[in-house]
Amino acid sequence: METVRKVICTTCPRGCHIDVTMDGSEVKSITGFTCKRGEAYARAECTHPVRTLTTTMKISGAALPRIPVKSKTPVPKEKLFDLMKVVNVVTVKAPVKVGDVLLPNACGTGVDIVASRNMPVVTK
Amino acid sequence: MIHSDLVVIGGGPAGMAAAIEAKKNGLNDIIILERDHELGGILQQCIHNGFGLHIFGEELTGPEYAGRFIKEVEDLGIAYRLDTMVLDISSDRVVTAVNHDDGLMKIKAGAVVLAMGCRERTRGALNIPGSRPAGIYTAGSAQRLVNMEGFMPGKEVVILGSGDIGLIMARRLTLEGVKVKMVCELLPYSGGLTRNIVQCLEDFGIPLKLSHTITQVHGKERVVGVTVSEVDDNRRPIPGTDEYVPCDTLLLSVGLIPENELSKSSGIKLDRVTGGPVVNEGMETSTDGVFACGNAVQVHDLVDYVTQESRVAGKSAAQYVLGGDEADTECINTVPGDGVRYVVPQKIRRGRGAKLFFRVTNVYPNVTVVIKHGDKVVYSAKKLKVAPGEMESVELGADKLAGEGGQLNVSLDFGSAKK
Numbered sequence: 425m426e427t428v429r430k431v432i433c434t435t436c437p438r439g440c441h442i443d444v445t446m447d448g449s450e451v452k453s454i455t456g457f458t459c460k461r462g463e464a465y466a467r468a469e470c471t472h473p474v475r476t477l478t479t480t481m482k483i484s485g486a487a488l489p490r491i492p493v494k495s496k497t498p499v500p501k502e503k504l505f506d507l508m509k510v511v512n513v514v515t516v517k518a519p520v521k522v523g524d525v526l527l528p529n530a531c532g533t534g535v536d537i538v539a540s541r542n543m544p545v546v547t548k
Numbered sequence: 549m550i551h552s553d554l555v556v557i558g559g560g561p562a563g564m565a566a567a568i569e570a571k572k573n574g575l576n577d578i579i580i581l582e583r584d585h586e587l588g589g590i591l592q593q594c595i596h597n598g599f600g601l602h603i604f605g606e607e608l609t610g611p612e613y614a615g616r617f618i619k620e621v622e623d624l625g626i627a628y629r630l631d632t633m634v635l636d637i638s639s640d641r642v643v644t645a646v647n648h649d650d651g652l653m654k655i656k657a658g659a660v661v662l663a664m665g666c667r668e669r670t671r672g673a674l675n676i677p678g679s680r681p682a683g684i685y686t687a688g689s690a691q692r693l694v695n696m697e698g699f700m701p702g703k704e705v706v707i708l709g710s711g712d713i714g715l716i717m718a719r720r721l722t723l724e725g726v727k728v729k730m731v732c733e734l735l736p737y738s739g740g741l742t743r744n745i746v747q748c749l750e751d752f753g754i755p756l757k758l759s760h761t762i763t764q765v766h767g768k769e770r771v772v773g774v775t776v777s778e779v780d781d782n783r784r785p786i787p788g789t790d791e792y793v794p795c796d797t798l799l800l801s802v803g804l805i806p807e808n809e810l811s812k813s814s815g816i817k818l819d820r821v822t823g824g825p826v827v828n829e830g831m832e833t834s835t836d837g838v839f840a841c842g843n844a845v846q847v848h849d850l851v852d853y854v855t856q857e858s859r860v861a862g863k864s865a866a867q868y869v870l871g872g873d874e875a876d877t878e879c880i881n882t883v884p885g886d887g888v889r890y891v892v893p894q895k896i897r898r899g900r901g902a903k904l905f906f907r908v909t910n911v912y913p914n915v916t917v918v919i920k921h922g923d924k925v926v927y928s929a930k931k932l933k934v935a936p937g938e939m940e941s942v943e944l945g946a947d948k949l950a951g952e953g954g955q956l957n958v959s960l961d962f963g964s965a966k967k
Contacts, residue, residue, distance in 0.1 A: 434743035438932065475747065478596045478609055479723060480695055487585060489698040492595035492611045501751065508723050522615050540595060541611035 426452065431469050433462045442466040474498035477507055478540070481526060485518035485545050492540040493526055499533045506531050518545045550655045553577035553869050555643045557634050557810065558663035560589015561851050562842025562858040564617040566661045569862030571624050574870055579655070580621070580628035581645050587621065587628060588614035589665060590843075591851065593692045596716055598743075602852035613851060637814040641837055658869040659837045661861055662811060662825065666843040668713075669803040671765075678765030681772075687713040687801035694720060702797025706774050707731045708762050710738035710745075711937065712849075714801030719748035728752070729793055732760040732776055734783055737911050739937040741849075762798065763790065771796050804847045811840070821890040822846045828879060828895040829902035830864035831857065839865045846892045846905065849939050853905065860903070878953045880921065885959025887912060889936065896956065901946040906958050911935045916961040917942065922954045934960070 429444045442456040444466050451470060457463045468474065476498045480490035499507060507530050516526050520543045527537035553575045556563045559582030567578050586592065591599070594610030601607060604616070621628065632647040641657040668686040685693070685701050691713065693699040705726055707714045710733035718728045731749060736759050738745055749756050757776065763785050764775040778789035806824040808816075817826045817834035824845040825833040832839050841861035842854045879895040882904065891906040904919075912934050919927035919942065926948040934940065942958075949956070 432742055432746060434741075434746055439742045475751070476597055476607075477723075479720075480595060480698075482698070488696050490696060492609060492695060494595075494597065494609055504723065508725075522612060540609040541592070541615050 429470050431466045433457065433465050435461045435465050444470045446470060473501040475501045475504060477504055477511075477537075479508060479511055481511055481537075482515040483518055483520065483543055484515055486520075486543040487546040488543070491516065491520060491526075491543050493537050494540050495530070495533075496525075496536045496538050499530075499535050503531055503533055507533070507537075511537060518543050549642070550653060551577075551658075552579050552655050553658040554579070554661065554865055555641075555655055555657040555659075556580045556661045556663060557637075557643070558582065558589065558665060558842070558844070559584075559587040559628055559630075560663065560665055560842065561591055561614060561617060562665070562844070562854050562861075563589070563661065563663035564614075564621055565855045565858035566663060566839070566841055566862035566865065567626050568617065568620050568624060569859040570661075570866040571626055571862075573863050573866035575866045577658075578626050580626065581632045581634055581643070582628060582630050583633050585630055587618045587630070590688075593688075593695045594716075595695050596720075599851050602850070603855050610851075617855075634810060637810055637838070639815055639835060641835075657837075659839065659865040661858075661865055662808075662816075662833070662838065662840040662844050663842050663858065663861075664807040664810065664844045666804045666806045666847050669800070669805060671800060674800070674802060676762055676765055678775075679767055681765070681767035681770050683767070683771035683797045684765065685797070685799055687717045687799045690799050691717055691720070694724065700724065700726065701799075702771075702795075703727065704729060704795045705797045705799060706762070706776070706793055706795045707799045707801060709733065709801030709803075710740055710756060710758075711801050711803075712740040712744055714799065715740045715744040715748040717799055717801070718754050719744075719752065722752045722754065728754050729795055730755045730757055730776070732757045732762060734761045734779060735759070737935075739935075741937070761785065765798060766792075771798055774798055804843070806844050806847060808844060811844075814838075816840075819890065819892075819894055821884075822892060824892075826894045827892065828897055829860075829893050829900050830867075830897070831861035831893070832864055832868070837865075837868055839868075846890070846939075849937065853939065853941065856903070857905070880949060880953055880956050882956045882958060885918075885957045887915065887934075887960030887962070888958050891956075891958045896949060898953065899946060901944050901949065903941060903943045904958065905939055905941050907936055907939055908934045908960060909936065912960060912962065914963070916963065918959055918961050919944070920957045920959075921949060921951065926956075928961075 445452045477495040483491040525536045591610035591614035599613040636644040643655045763777045773794040777785040839861040841858035882891040
């Protein structure tokens with residue numbers, strides 16, 4: 425059975441309204457895009473939507489109790505809450521440098537969770 | 549009294565870019581005064597990504613973007629003081645500041661750059677009726693608590709305001725297990741980026757109620773619920789549309805105001821619409837040798853534009869101190885015309901070009917941006933869509949603005965479309 429999913433592309437500020445006609449989980453046709461990136465975005469949104477996860481992790485020995493982290497590359501959208509569970513049980517120790525891998529291959533996604541900033545040791 | 553060639557007030561992205569650019573343009577004796585315990589400004593709590601596409605060609609998180617500039621400040625050996633509050637700037641550029649280690653300081657500055665950022669509008673500014681229980685936060689305060697201090701403001705949240713901060717916090721809280729019941733927006737459209745509507749609300753099934761507002765807060769010690777009402781075209785609540793929504797927390801994302809208590813007290817002329825100082829194309833204010841940049845001048849959407857604007861301020865400050873900058877010259881005044889709310893800079897000195905930033909008054913599809921110097925059209929460009937939440941910018945070379953003073957009118961041409 426064919427359904428039409430409406431997607432607003434977020435790749436560039438144009439925000440093209442794209443219609444993706446699906447038959448079950450198969451893409452039948454895509455219309456409304458004005459560039460290749462839009463077509464690719466719309467296709468991915470309807471088949472394997474991905475998002476970059478940005479959150480914080482507990483850290484000990486630094487000036488603040490949380491350190492901002494992100495997934496190095498986008499992860500499957502449906503894995504976001506599983507990743508949050510796993511990220512929230514970890515406590516890292518200062519010092520940490522931006523880009524340090526704090527949780528490799530999180531939830532078997534093949535994507536590392538890395539630090540978004542430096543956090544040196546601070547003795548209070 | 550201490551002397552410094554340049555005192556930069558605020559160590560966020562604006563202050564850092566200005567200081568770095570001043571250093572690169574020949575000033576050595578620079579000091580940044582920052583009230584927080586570290587440099588980076590508001591970016592340190594903006595842990596989401598989307599920063600730096602223009603400046604670095606990469607999508608960075610707020611802390612990563614700030615980190616690039618902090619590194620450059622350190623590498624260039626620019627001095628800074630943390631946990632330092634500036635109390636006053638005199639009209640002859642004596643900066644009074646205080647911190648725990650240095651005590652009270654008075655610094656005579658060759659030039660000053662104002663980079664204090666902006667603050668959030670509060671419930672008091674909106675006069676939301678009802679009791680005054682605990683559990684009401686501005687979205688930015690909640691963001692700081694969650695992302696830096698490690699506190700969760702509540703468990704069941706209603707958000708008022710669909711600007712980007714409200715949307716970002718809707719997502720942030722949801723990821724941390726909080727139930728975000730809805731986002732209410734007074735206007736019939738959201739002020740936030742489409743990307744955020746998709747990735748912060750649609751992704752999580754959080755309802756966005758346009759043309760709705762909060763008409764009452766309930767609860768004695770702590771919020772227990774809010775009354776949400778639909779509003780009409782004049783933004784007045786429609787009787788009979790009241791809905792009680794149980795919740796323990798209300799987040800307000802209802803506007804940002806440039807931080808200018810210091811500017812006011814030192815007599816710097818402010819623009820009533822932007823809330824920031826009146827500046828010329830070199831980002832100089834009405835007071836000699838005092839420059840301003842970043843959210844303190846106008847609230848920006850993209851930190852990349854803040855960086856560009858601040859580099860102009862830093863370079864101008866350096867040129868002012870090192871001499872060789874012209875004294876008061878005649879200026880072209882920029883004027884917001886049809887469909888335009890404000891234009892920055894408000895003045896352009898004779899013989900100079902300028903990068904103009906402006907915002908429109910409403911969401912308009914298919915318009916032409918028209919800039920006229922007197923009767924002469926110096927710029928014209930079609931836009932598929934303009935919106936108040938998306939700052940526009942136009943670069944005008946000095947050659948386009950030749951001729952005596954006068955006015956530069958920035959307006960929208962609606963063609964045959966209705967206004």
